[in-house]
Amino acid sequence: MTTPPLIEFRKVSKLYGSGEATIRALDRIDLSIRPQEFVAIMGPSGSGKSTAMNIIGCLDVPTDGDYLFQGISTSGFDRTQLTLLRRHMLGFVFQGFNLLPRTSAIENVELPLVYRGIDTKERRSRAADALARVGLAGREHHTAQQLSGGQQQRVAIARAIVTDPAVLLADEPTGNLDTRTSIEIMELITGLNRDRDITVIMVTHENDIAAYARRVLRFVDGRLESDRMNSEVADVS
Amino acid sequence: MFLETVKLALRAISRNLLRSFLTVLGVVIGVAAVIAMVTIGNGTTAQVTADISKLGTNMLFVRPGQFGPRRAATEPKRFTERDVDAIRSQINGLRAVSPVSQSTAVIIYGGQNHSSTVAGVTNDYLIAQNWELASGRSFLASEERGGQTACILGETVRQELFGAARPEGQLIRVGKLSCSVIGVLEKKGQSGMGNDQDDTVLVPLRVYQRRIGGTTDISTIMLSARDGISTAKVQSDVTALLRERRKIGLGREDDFNVNDMTQMAATLTGTTTLLTGLLGAVAAVSLLVGGIGIMNIMLVSVTERTREIGTRLAIGALEGQVLMQFLVEAVTLSIFGGVVGILLGLGLAYTVVSFLGVPFVTSPTIIAVAFFFSAAIGMIFGYFPARRAAQLNPIEALRHE
Numbered sequence: 001m002t003t004p005p006l007i008e009f010r011k012v013s014k015l016y017g018s019g020e021a022t023i024r025a026l027d028r029i030d031l032s033i034r035p036q037e038f039v040a041i042m043g044p045s046g047s048g049k050s051t052a053m054n055i056i057g058c059l060d061v062p063t064d065g066d067y068l069f070q071g072i073s074t075s076g077f078d079r080t081q082l083t084l085l086r087r088h089m090l091g092f093v094f095q096g097f098n099l100l101p102r103t104s105a106i107e108n109v110e111l112p113l114v115y116r117g118i119d120t121k122e123r124r125s126r127a128a129d130a131l132a133r134v135g136l137a138g139r140e141h142h143t144a145q146q147l148s149g150g151q152q153q154r155v156a157i158a159r160a161i162v163t164d165p166a167v168l169l170a171d172e173p174t175g176n177l178d179t180r181t182s183i184e185i186m187e188l189i190t191g192l193n194r195d196r197d198i199t200v201i202m203v204t205h206e207n208d209i210a211a212y213a214r215r216v217l218r219f220v221d222g223r224l225e226s227d228r229m230n231s232e233v234a235d236v237s
Numbered sequence: 238m239f240l241e242t243v244k245l246a247l248r249a250i251s252r253n254l255l256r257s258f259l260t261v262l263g264v265v266i267g268v269a270a271v272i273a274m275v276t277i278g279n280g281t282t283a284q285v286t287a288d289i290s291k292l293g294t295n296m297l298f299v300r301p302g303q304f305g306p307r308r309a310a311t312e313p314k315r316f317t318e319r320d321v322d323a324i325r326s327q328i329n330g331l332r333a334v335s336p337v338s339q340s341t342a343v344i345i346y347g348g349q350n351h352s353s354t355v356a357g358v359t360n361d362y363l364i365a366q367n368w369e370l371a372s373g374r375s376f377l378a379s380e381e382r383g384g385q386t387a388c389i390l391g392e393t394v395r396q397e398l399f400g401a402a403r404p405e406g407q408l409i410r411v412g413k414l415s416c417s418v419i420g421v422l423e424k425k426g427q428s429g430m431g432n433d434q435d436d437t438v439l440v441p442l443r444v445y446q447r448r449i450g451g452t453t454d455i456s457t458i459m460l461s462a463r464d465g466i467s468t469a470k471v472q473s474d475v476t477a478l479l480r481e482r483r484k485i486g487l488g489r490e491d492d493f494n495v496n497d498m499t500q501m502a503a504t505l506t507g508t509t510t511l512l513t514g515l516l517g518a519v520a521a522v523s524l525l526v527g528g529i530g531i532m533n534i535m536l537v538s539v540t541e542r543t544r545e546i547g548t549r550l551a552i553g554a555l556e557g558q559v560l561m562q563f564l565v566e567a568v569t570l571s572i573f574g575g576v577v578g579i580l581l582g583l584g585l586a587y588t589v590v591s592f593l594g595v596p597f598v599t600s601p602t603i604i605a606v607a608f609f610f611s612a613a614i615g616m617i618f619g620y621f622p623a624r625r626a627a628q629l630n631p632i633e634a635l636r637h638e
Contacts (some may be wrong), residue, residue, distance in 0.1 A: 032469075054632055057551070059551060059631050059632050059635075060632055079556065080555060080556070083550070083553060083554070083555050083556075084553075084555075086551065086552070086553050087552070087553025088553075091552075092551050092552060094548075094635065096545060097542075098545075098548040098635070100545055100548070102248075103546075111549070111552060112553050114241055114554070115549075115552070115553045115554045115558055116553070120533065159552065160552075163553075207275045
């Protein structure tokens, strides 16, 4: 008895270029991720992990095969439909934080709600809640430049979860942070996954970061080389 | 959503205030030129209208030839004393009929000389023009018949030749003619057309014809209708009479013109319209350049903010929402230019107008037109960069350094 997959790849391929110069970034990948999982995607650069992440995030579409979200095929979705899926189901956290410059923390967190057309008052309170959840209460009006890297990433996480997404997609979330801050951020993400039932999919190339996940997918040359539960990979504690 | 976007755009502008200003300089200059021009034009028109109403709307000018750009190939026949007599005896409702012939001559008194307009007139001229004497007297009947040579000076001529001295009774030379000063006209100041009305010397018409003009022709007949008499009626009566006297057949055009002051003003405004059109073309070019400036800076802005656009697209901004954001930014920028241009134009107009001594008349219509036109420029020239931003691939945009 298993829960129906939240995310499912059916023979997904992604090709770049044409003719002789064709690069097969993903080669007929089959994959399924269930709700509330915490998955790390690993692999050397050029392995296809970023491409897979982009397709999961609806930022890119497969050349071949089918990507199903909550059992619904996304092939044939146009740009607007993909955007709406992102807007309502997905939250993004990037390596470089990508906060809007010269804009306060709370305004950054409000941004996804602005695009959803939620009124100012509700936006303010939801954004303040999200900031409190990532431990930044009292810093609502600091701009990105006035915050440390770790704090900026917390703002980015608040921005990703303010819409209560089904999936949090994190692309190297600790790539620009020192070890101590990395641990703090990973504990925050783990907590969100555990306490708020958010499915987390994270790209990383560091083993000790991947160790926070319960499942690790390893890509090599566009193929899924391994798919293991973390107890099999290493001892977390 | 819309308000958010406007707030965002205003913040982007104030952050780069100098850059924003330089960007919209073309729009500023174009708008300022139009506003200044129209405001100054309005002022002069108001001044001309005021001058005309001061003169009285009951004035009519009868001149040979056609007024305006259409000129006959041959010099049209001038009027004679007999035409004047015919008007005087056959047209009803006239207060004054004043034949005028004039040319330019050098006026000499003592060691001073001054070039001025010499007009051969009768006393009716003073009645028709509502012109009082500041001192002295008007022509006597004997002087009008050409007996003795007497002349009346305008204020400017008096000032030039006599300064503080009393001019009455003094002999001056007008061209080759010597005459004694019998009076000085009241100061009238500049006319709406910008020439000095006080720079004139009046001599009796007969004297002018014999000693200066050399012919008995009359170049202009000024008519003044009585109060309550319509100038249109006088105009058509005089036209009919002169057509008959000058033997102009049915269907042929007049070889003279009878205009009242409003028609004179219309002709004058006609030249202003031409000038307005010309300067309007200059303004249009400036606005075009301004628009291209806005397009350029918006393209730079889109490139600079590629990552930001990528982030926005990733977290759920629709193409239309990104397009709207950049369009609003471009429009806000060009409206900013428009507003600065309007203020600058009004300031410029105010300076020029107070220098010219004409009233400051603003036109809300042209200000509104300038405002919406500058907004339209932002819309038109901002569309291409905004579309480029909206159509960015989010993956590439996020990867952009």
